Amino acid sequence: MRKGFVLNLALVFLLTASSSLDAASAEPKRGGTITLAISKELALMNPLVNTSSTEARIRELMFEPLLARDLKGVIQPRLAESWEVSKDGKLYTFRLRRNVKFHNGKEMTADDAKFAIDYTLNPKNGAYGFDDLKAVDRAEVVDKYTLRIHMKSHNPLLLTLLTDIRSFSVIPKESLPEGVRKPTTFPPGTGPFKFVEWQPGQRIVFERFADYWGRKAWVDRVIMREIGDATVRFTALQAGDVDIIERTPYEWVQQIVEGKIKGIGFAKAARAGARNIEFNVVDPPFNNKKLRLAIAYALDKKEIMQAAYFGLADTADQRFPTGHYWHFPDVPAPQFDPNKAKALLKEAGYKGETLELMGNRGEVADIEGATIQAQLKRVGVKVELKILERASALELRRQGKYMFKLAGGSDYPDPLPAYVEYVCEPNPRNRRLNESGYCDKEYDALIKKAEAEVDLEKRRAIFKQVVAKWLDDLPVVAIGFTPRFFTFRDYVKGFTTNASGDFQPWGGGLANAWIDK
Amino acid sequence: MKEEALTRVAWPEAETAGSGFVAACRVIARNRLALLGLIIVGIWLLTALFAPYIATHDAYEINIANRLKGPSAEHWLGTDYLGRDTFSRIVFGARTALQVAIGAVFLGAFFGIPIGAISGFAGRWIDSAIMRVMDAIMAFPGRLLAIALVASMGGGLFSLYIALGINSIPSYARIVRGVVLSQKEKEYVEAARMTGESDLNILFFQVLPNCLSPLLVRLSLDFAHAILAESSLSFLGLGLPPPTASWGLMLKEVTPFLQLQPLAAFFPGLTISLIILGFNLLGDGLRDVFDPRQYER
């Protein structure tokens, strides 16, 4: 069906080029160049090592994982056409798509997929997917188009993880050397765009891959330009220097929404991030649960979101938004109540000590921090802000050397990764995922139970208990979900993104965009 | 850094310093520009000291509904991106600037003066060793030091003192060393030596007073330099942490909203310019007092 679609469009293109005008704006046009302003420069030309989320998004143009997740979150075939899982969940068999070409013209086979998995599992390579694939024992090539993955233990999330380009993407066998010595160009991928050149600090150029196995891109070229400053990015868009930008400043989105700026459209990634306040529950003062609770009651989440995101973000109580399958409306969370906060502060024995709120230097931490500081001052809590750049903050977080902090989150595909972050850390002074240091046997037992459960309803019941416990002990207060906005000139058509703001999500993104001018 | 070039010009013999404070005041009073500088600096000092009485609003209270407003009767200079009163924040910013400048200048002078004195007095290999260290400090990009300190100490006054102070050590050291070198061979020093006075005594009571006039000019310029450097670092996000009322930080904070409310960036910058101007005028005035030949007016 896909092939037919492309053929039809080719015909339409020919027809519209000669006569009809009306159809021209409705039907996608081939050709042209899209220039996208990105917020962060590419660092590394190794598709299996990841240093920033922007980097992963750039790679989505060139590389593909085995599977895809559509906009509804359902797992779909991609490089793997079909798959089987053994009953004990320890053997996955993937049948790979035939006639998939790499950008160098070679056909993709099971050997290539195995190479990518092996590379990821070698600790010397520092691959990002190492952790995702930790339950994988080994990959086995059955024949040219069949790949088996043997598991050490059952991981209910494996298929979901295989839809994420950050776990691993398929690259030609032996196209990356072992160790930290990285290649000076990208290995060939299978994606809808192929890499042309990268001039650091200036631009990255991609070209439409004419032999792409799926629906081919409409535009001929995609150029990415790094513009670190969000305001400047938007100015460049207004000036017509670029066609589309990511992470548009919220105040400008607000102006577009209100109709004050014309000729610019936007695409919303509804849950690109999440904002939380996390407590270091191991050390004083926040080993005191009452004090944590007092802070939670003192926070006016609406005001924080209004201040930092110009009202474009929703507040949160849990890791999933209201109405989501994994949101539990009947589990209560502390709501803004300054009087209750004051009472709790008294009970907690707070005597006006200065509390240090740590945040990362970034686009919004100052605003959020200043707002929270002002809010807590209203109930008599003295807060000092400690805005650190990322590398320093990371160290303090891991060592548990902070009182409380502004923390981010991402769009979780499943409650397990969302709540597994709070299981006990073996070493509270070298924390990994669980930066709060929270440790509770009951909570861990619930998570274990959830990991083993396959039945959806039962799983939901377990997670309800998890969330209740999580909200009761309160190692973290969820503040809100933060959207991100792509904005583009109105001649850019067909561009869509997903909830987390990918450049090239399955079935949309830049490959789906076309230029109408 | 701008003044660096100017201080390279050799300092004159320091006899004029003897004419004293009264003469200095007289010259400054006669020099209208220097007087203006003195007035600006004076207003700034008073503002810093009495900030809570001058400010019309709580400089830290936010009001989201009222953000990025232009000047009005309620908010004389408008509000910032969190709806805080810009005028009150500028007033409290005067205090921040004063704290930073005093600390940084003190630190630079405290280490720079003895280092220069020792270097000039001891001579030989000690002198060249010290001067090489000073060269290294000059050649080292100061921003790295600033970032390093902010990263390890989380920003704040103390890291700013060190970052700014260390960078100004060489300029003090050089001035003092220059004067000491020129005085060392003088007769009165020789005479003191003959009478058996210790080197240290000679250094402190005979030689160092001669450095007073160039140092005074330097101090005045260094105040300006410290304020400018603090606001630059804060503008880069490497200075004081938010929500401190710091002029540089205020500029940084409103930069994203420049297109929506250009005035929000106008006033803090204007304030910085005025203060720096004041110190420079004062410095020029002092220079005229101590060395009328340096610049013609």
Added chain:
Amino acid sequence: MIRYIIQRLLQLIPVLILVSVAVFLIVRIIPGDPVLVMLGIDPEERVRISEEQYQALRQQLGFDRPIYIQYANWVSKIVQGDLGLSLRSRRPVFEIIFERYPATIYLAVTALFTGLAIAIPMGVIAAIRQNTKVDYAAMGFALWGIAMPNFWLALMLIVLFSLKLGWLPSIGYASPLEDPFRFLQHALLPAVVMGTDLAAPLTRYIRAEMLEQLKQDYVRTAWAKGLPSRMVIVKHALKNSLIAAVTVVGLQTAQLLGGSTIVETVFSWPGVGRLLIEAIYSRDYPVVQGSVLLIAVTYVFINLFVDIVYKWLDPRIKLE
């Protein structure tokens, strides 16, 4: 002269050794683990690296060895002309720096010319028309230029010329070798900002020097003779003033070539000033070390060069 140059060159050795030790230690004293940062992701998300990977990488990068051995390795490589590999991008540091350095140099040169183009005529006219309105205006500009924070000037210029009038792009970069016109468009505002920094003190300096020159007896006599000889005199005085200004300009050039972090940040200019900052944030030790060394070497050599030129132009100056 040769002896002087050799002596000065020898003095550079301890300075550069000190700088190299200082930068080597400072990057390691700052909290933050380069291995974690290398494998980390955005500030919003957490590092997912496992202990096993962490140890494997530390070992490969040599961070498990004693610090003096790490330093010795680094220095011995530098001597061979190898600045090492960037931790983040795994590309040679040399290559990374020299991708960025031209942008800084082009901007510095443009700013230098802008500065001179403002300062020389202003200084000269102010001196000739001493105590007139022209003089006051020039001195007003100089004072104001010294007092104004350059980032504020940058912001105000962007507001006016990019946002309100739309005449110039607010940010961006094009190589003058590829597209000179676009380069000028992009370089104009940052060059004006940096040029003002340079011109403000220089205007005063040139004016003062010119006044000094014009006071000489022979000048006064010639001045009285009328216009044609006046031009000669101005030229002569200007020449002498400019010789005196060499030191000032040289020092400022040394500063410019180190890359202005602020101007490069505000205008998104891809120079070494911004590279240094970015490298510090990502704890890319080799890039930080390499760029600091480059900035220091540039600084000391330009200083040396200026001193030599000055001495050569004006033989009256005694050597230290």
